[in-house]
Amino acid sequence: MTGILRRLAPVALLATGACFATRQDVQLLQTQMQGMRSDAARSDSAQRAQLAQVIRTLARMNDSLEVMHAHVVRIQGDIRGDLYGIGQQLIQIQELTGQSQRRLQELRASLDQRSQDIGQQVGPDSGGAASPGAPPATGASATPGPNQLFQLALDQLRRGSPGAAQTALQTLLQQYPTADVAPDAQFYLGEAYKAQGKAPAADSAYLVVMQKFPTSPRASTAMYKHALFLEQQGNTVAARAALNELIQKYPRSDEAALAKDHLRTMK
16 A cells, blocks of 8 residues: 555656646746736727717818818808909999990080081071181081091991991091091991901901000000900911910010910910
């Protein structure tokens, strides 16, 4: 019996050592797992804190964007209101300017008529001389002055009679080629042709304005209309050249701004 116990003693010692080693490994593993859980918990906490910070930052940015958007909307509304007001003022100015020009032309035509009447009254029978600059008088058939002819032509255009307007303007340009209304008469001759559907004749009239009266306010408008005519004829290259020439020659004109816009949309 004693011998058997002696033989089993080493086995028991080995089993006891093995059990002891296993408990140490388990404790170590548990310690490592607890450490990992702690690290994971700290990492999760840090991530949650960072996420919360990001959310707060995004919320502040969103609030700022909403404020900026509202501010931009107000500014856009103010700008639209200002532009509308400016547009209305420009319309009023244009209307007043147009009325002033029409009134001035009517007064000049009236003066021509009065000069003509005086010339008819002060004739060879009365022994007097006609007023300087007045058109020659031959009784009741005296030729109207340039301003009278121009006013007559404008009236005919407004009434929808471009043929009669064309006749009056051609008479004006033939009899009074150096009159101060000659540039306007040449331009409106083109308008009269255009109203009759005579596009080539209208373009020719505009070309005369450009060539004979390059310093007239009508020259830039005539050049713009010439460019549009070229484009309508399919000559895009020449149309572009004419628009660029217009911008170069008359950079401050309204037509120059139109030409720049038109060049951007041309194909």
